[in-house]
Amino acid sequence: MTDTRLDTAEGNLDSPVPSGERPILEVNDLVMNYEMKTGMVSAVEGVSFKLPKGKSLGLVGESGCGKTSVALTLMQLLANNARILGGEIKLDGENLLDLGDEEMRKRRWNEVSMVFQGAMNSWNPVYTVGEQIRETMDVHWNPKPTTAEARAKIEELFEMVGINPEMIDRYPHEFSGGMKQRAVIAMALACDPKLIIADEPTTALDVIVQEQILEELRKIQNELGMSIIYISHDIAVIAEITNIIGVMYAGKIVELGPTTEIFANPRHPYAWLILSSTPSITGPRRVLAPLEGEPPNLLDPPSGCRFHPRCPFATQKCVDEEPPLADIEPGHAVACWHHEQVPVTLATVEA
């Protein structure tokens, strides 16, 4: 476990899940389907995880694996055809799924805020950025802030995320991509939420700006003790900033554990393969092994283990029976019948 093959950030990867403390977010057996003309799409299937206060959790997986669906289910911002069929979302002990629409609306942003993918489009083009941040305060602060209070708070937030406070009265189109994303982060903090969900926070940005944004988020987690859920297809991003990782495949979490642990010793074949297909700068040179095949059609998911059609270790058991997400050591759970067979070193292709 000493050869960390990816450039993980130092410092913030302390020990995960301290026992005894109540997690800020606890998700149990969450099931969500989309109802289509042709049938039900099983988008989120029995997802469970815990996020301790002040920590960050990353959900990683191919596009279409249900990461964003999990985020939207947490916020209950789903399309009309989505059906939450079961499970619990406990935010600080309160099950969000028990709340009515109006109650849930009051929780949004006030308790859970979001940083969306593609900040360019998260801003309404016809209002200034200041007005849009202020809107969240007007909706959630009690009593509503006066203009002076609101400005002071926004200026403070702008300074924290590194935006010139004079930009407060500018329109979104006057901001650069990175600045818009910083402003979104500032907005996410406007109501002092308990949790921030960052859905692909850096995907649309260039590499340098990406790094800056991640730095901002890391700062927020460390300085403000904020709990953050990151959602990304980019395992390098997740590696850099999270304490815990959940690897998702076809609507399920297939491996869950501390980031360092998973990077050092991936036990699920899917996790092992995606790590193998990611290059490393500091590690030994090797030829990357591609992940073959297509993600499954969730209208009609494969039987048993959903990964079996693409899995190099699959057996008849994988076709017939679904593996449970079980702990292999404390804090590290895997849903695979053959996790012992997964090699310790990453896969390579013969050159």
Added chain:
Amino acid sequence: MLKFIAKRLVQMAFLFFLFLSLVFFLLQAQPGDITSQFINPEIPAAVRAQILARLGLDGSIWSQWWTYVTNFFTGNLGVSFSQFPKPVIAVVGERIPRTLFLFTFATLLSYVMGFTLGKRVAWKRGGFSEYTVTIGGVFLYTVFYPWFGILMILFFASYLGWFPISGFLTPEFWRNAPFTGNQVFGQLLLSLGIAAAVLVAGLLVARRVPERSTARLIRRGGYVLSVLVLAGFWILRPEMRPYAFDIVHHTILPVVTLALVAFAGTMLLTRSSMLETLKEDYILTARAKGVPEKDIRDRHAARNALLPVVTSFILGLAFIIGGGVVTETIFGWPGMGALLLNATIIEDVPVATGALAFIGILALLAHLLVDILYNVLDPRVRVQAGN
């Protein structure tokens, strides 16, 4: 902003010049020679040449064209054939305020109705109401307009008797009136103009106030004040009031009919524009922010959906002006449209072309207004114009 308006004005002037030239060549292209039509053929050739010279018909077609255009811009549109020797500008000038009145109210009403209903239909997608409203909207949009006008008159005026059947005022009632219709109508326009000015002033002041609650107060104060001004204006003119009421009573049915037909287009467009906007990411953001649904609909979705609707106003404009001509004819409303049609039927060519030119000016000015409005509404355009 001023620079922008100036630039637009120059463009409009150019477009109008083009339009006027087209009108002139249309006149030239009509069959038969205007000289042989109106000058006695038995007049000796020398005298005839003299008359032609006096009428400015002796030069080449280009010099005639130049004379026509320059005359137009100095307000000389010729003399009406049917109301000889009243100049066309006077005939048209009398009609302009009435048409403007009908047109403004119908436009405002249709836009307010169309936008409100369109955004609601799009918000509550699907189901019975959407089908009914869409089909009803398309029917109003494509209905044979003169026929629809007749049906409205038959129902609301003949059958229910709520409104007068046609006209601008009730002649019997005005027989001993101390005022002329135009006087009262002028006062009516004046009072509405003042009220509108108060309203707009309130909105402009409210825009500059940073504190949102104060701004709202000023805005509402503006609404109330404008109503008060309107009421005060007419309280001070008790003897004129019943006559003004008579005119207003005559305007309601034509305004509503025109608005109903024009509203359908706005509604259908608002609906599809809203549906587009609702797919935008910032709507999801707004929902994630916990903004109440009604605010998402009105402040976020509808505000953006408004932009293409305002743009389409240009298309709607031609539609509503055309509709205005028909309305005036069906309802016997003595405005520019009725003037245009009557002049055409009795072959009063100077009046017909004069009215057409002024309808063109009306369309261009309304277009300018929309351009300015668009500028105010869309900050992205605002910046480009500033640069």
Added chain:
Amino acid sequence: MVIKDQETAEPIESVLADEARVGLREGDALPESLWKVRWRLGWVGLKKNWKLFVENKIGLFGLGLILLFALMALAYPVFRAWGPWQNSSIYDPVIGYDAVVAELEVMPTEADVIDPSTQIDVGNAQLWCFGAFPGDICEIPRAPAPPNNDHWLGTDPLGRDIASQLTYSTRAAFFLGAVAAIVTVVVATTVGSMAAFYGGWLDNFLMRLADLVLLMPLIPILIVVSGMFTVTMPLLGIMIGILSGFGGTAIVLKSQALSVKVKPFIDAARVSGGSNMHLILKHVIPNVLPLSFLYMMFTVTEAVSLEATLSFFGLIEAPMTWGIMLSTAQTQGYLRSGLEFWWLLIPAGLAVSLLAAGFFFAGRAMDEVINPRLRAQ
């Protein structure tokens, strides 16, 4: 001008054409001639689009209306040649005359109320029945007559059969719509592709002209024009076609042509020596045509309404149209008395409205097929 170039739909045929090219490049020899590929792809595209179109109930409703009117247009010649209106000049829509005879009782002129449908006063009766006295039964010709066995929709104030006028006018409306639509497509496609391809002053000039046409209300212009010239149906169709083709349609087609202009296959064709004219004819026009057809539908809607309005004002030279039917009723003063003479008011007005609506509905459904953005998920 703030008219934003409308976001353009992915040119369906260009995608298909690309596919065809890829297919050809991979094949060793030409498996089939190019036009065959084109035709086959066009057919596949058409079938796919038809499926999408059928899903839209409103579109089908519109298509149903159009077909209904097509049947109506057929009904006139068929009925005149073989059907119930055979060999009878009373069913001529223009010169037919059939005064349905009504038997009315003659009442004294002083009678308080005389019901015009069953009784007649002496003064009037003497016009028709010489020497009529109160109590006599007087036979007088009646026009307009209400619907009856001979005249399914009654007769107009001149004793002409409404049903035959209605069906006869349907043909005229279709004819006008077709002329206007074809002219629009030709004008708009030409103007749009020329502006897009040649650019420069030509583009500027054409687009300013389009702005002007767009701004100017059609009805007043057509009213003045029809006062100055004798406007017949074909001429009206051409005028409407030119005006609506030059305006909004040209602007939309130009932006569509611009989006085709930047496609790789245009560069390929240009590199292989295609002139602008060749590119426009072979590549741009096939790609903007679907959108042109869409605007064709809306032009028909416009043309039908405009024609009816102008003939309602008596400004069109035509033997019979729906507008003229209403105009006749209006000028003879039959529309002021409520719905008593409903057969003069309802059929013609409804026909104009429904035919226009039919094309509009079909056009909207086509719009959803061509612009996938508008489709509901």
